[in-house]
Amino acid sequence: MADFQNYMVVFLVSLIFPIIFRAFRRRSHRLPPGPIPFPIIGHLHHLGPKLHKSLQKLSHRYGPLVQLFLGSNPCLVVASPELAKEFLQTHDVTFSNHPERVFGQIISYGYADLAFAPYGPRWRFMRKVCMTSVLSTHSLLQIEPIRREERNLFLQALLEKAKAGEAVHVKDEILKLTNNVASRMTMNQRCTEHESEAARVKNCMTEITQIAAKLNVADYLWFLKNLDVQGHRKRTAAAHHKFDMMMERVLKEHEEERRRKEAGEGGGELKDLVHTLLDIMEDENAEMRLTRDNVKAILLNVFGGATESPANAMVWAVAELINSPNLLEKARHEIESIIGKDRLVEESDIPNLPYIQAIVRETLRLHPGFTVISRRSTQDCIVAGYHIPANTELLVNVWAMARDPNYWENPLEFSPSRFLNEDGSIKKELDVKGRQFLLLPFGSGRRICPGASHTLQLVPSTIAAVIQCFDWKVGDGGNGSINMEEGHGSSRAHPLVCVPVARFNPFLTHAG
Structure with missing residues (x-):
């Protein structure tokens, strides 16, 4: 009986806490505007499956800085560049x-990664390791032959489809490209058709x-945290277990390779990211x-940032250009x-192709890799005259600002020229x-995506090559939109499926 009474007291406190807390703070501090919270859930009922669109509606109504409560957790929604800065x-x-989430805690090995780990000495060290070993300018230049080879294999696969007149699931083909590049960077093997x-x-x-894109209400409502009503924890744990088993096999293969080399049974330098990380793990003087x-x-983190995000950008770029044939011809x-018309465009050509660069920027404006940037305050601060307490969640709506x-003039229009000066x-x-x-x-600041440079190396040259080599048939008549x-998140609701039509085969040209 006593346990039940204690539970009811806690339940009633959580029921009225958001309202009491908001009323108290309004008297003691100036607060941003926002809707009145419901008991227990706060403003969770305002958040739909497409978070960026739900937040945009709130910003249209209440302004560029909106106060919300996700359960009883204070949250700020930002929708202007000035406030984002x-x-x-x-x-x-x-x-x-x-913010701490069930997904992040499980998938990141208890915040042992770069994406979810708290800011501090260990996070700075891990970021330095990644930036110097695989994502530095020098490292990215070194793996340019890998990107070129995988891009050419991707183009050859599309040319085979074009020859056969077969429809292509464009993202599936692009994901093969991005995954092959990431796999060769990290563990020196390609993704193949077999397992x-x-x-x-x-x-x-x-x-x-897919799991990361779903909102887990148990992250905000204390009485649901151990119930897993959406099955979110179970799915995350299962995916984590799968990934962990695969990485253990990869690490053991690399460790065996290192043992053979030390015993004089192997040759060649060990260069991939896994070997680099193992070096640091085993270095007592690190x-x-x-x-x-x-x-x-x-x-x-490397697989997540180097595969899905650049693939989404390329799929959106192809779709936008198919719908804008005049812009495709301009490119x-x-x-x-x-x-010229006799060779394939290369990465080194991109600085001389401003319109291609503008296409990539316009694609990332309309379809950013992160639609919403999520952060959490570690201490009290004053921003724009408002008092922001520690442990306030911040949601910067990148999608809405763009x-x-x-x-932006005509912001819903795909117009690469907005990124060009009058002289082109x-x-x-x-x-x-x-x-x-x-x-x-x-993103921006200390937590900016470390894979941005990799994406900006791979995407422009691949898009330029696709523009150079293919037209596309859409729908039964071939002229659909x-x-x-x-x-x-940043993905498409419907797969991009169309028939490639070859207009230039650079491999035949070279063979001749």
């Missing part, structure tokens, strides 16, 4: 952590991405030792005038690397 640059250290380790990792990463969980969690004219007519050169003041708060497809409905 305040939070992500001026107060970057205060908002350098991510190799790399192919299993690819399928597991797709599953993890600045900071990595644990085995750190190694596996970092590999998870082709630029390629042919600079490159479609705001107050900052690319606008340097409108980049996508987190310095211009109008446009934050990779593409449905541009969005799915969860």
Whole structure:
């Protein structure tokens, strides 16, 4: 009986806490505007399956800074570049952590990774390891032959489909490209059609991405935390177990390879990321030792950032260009005038192709890799005259800011020319690397996506090659338009399926 009474007291406190807390704080501090919270759930009923669109509706009604309660947890929604700069640059250290979630805790080996780990010395060390070993300018230049080879294999696969007149699930083909590049960078093997380790990792990463896009209400409502009513914890744990078993096999293969080399039974230098991370894990004189969980969690981050995000960007770019044939022809004219008609465009050509660069930026504006940036404050601060307490969740609506007519002319129109100067050169003041708060497809500040440079190496040259080599037939008559409905996060709601039509085969040209 006493336990029941205690439970009821806690239940009633949670029922009225958001209202009492908000009323008290309104008297003691100036608060941003926002809707009145419901008991227990706060404002969770305002959040639909497409979070960025739900938040945009609230911002239209209450302004660019909105106060919400997710359960009893305070939250701020930001929808203007000026305020985004305040939070992500001026107060970057205060908002350098991510909110704690069931998904992040499980999938990251207890916050042993880069994406979910709290900001601090260990996080800085792991980021330095990644940036110097695989994502530095020097490292990205070294793996350019891998990107080129995988891109050419991707183009050859499309040319075979074109020859047979077969329809292509475009994202599936692009994911083979991005996964092959990531697999070769990290563990020196390709994803193949059969069930190799790399192919299993690819399928597991797709599953993890789908789970991550779903809202788990148990993260916000204390009385649901141990119930797993949506099955979110169970699905996350299952995906994590799958990934962990695969990474253990990869690590053991690499450790055996290292043992053979030390015994004089193997040859060649060990260069992939797994070997680099194992070196640091085993180095007693390293600045900071990595644990085995750190190694596996970092590999998870690399696969997540180097596969799904660039693949989504490329699929959206192809879809936008199919729906805008005049822009497709303009891009082709630029390629042919600079490159000619006898060779395939290469990564080194991209700086001389401003319209291709503009297509990539416009794609990332309309379809950013992160639709919403999520952070959590570690201490009290004052922003825009409002008192923001510690442990306040921050949601910066990148998607909404990139479609705001107050900052962009005809914001829903796909118009790469908005990124060009009158002389046709690319606008340097409108980049996508987190310095211009109008446009934050990779985030900003200390927690900016470390894979941004990799994406910006792979995507432009691949898109340029696709433009150069193919036309596309859509629908039964071949002249249909593409449905541009969005799915969860940055993905498409409907798969892009169309028939490639070869217009240039660079491999035949070289053979001749």
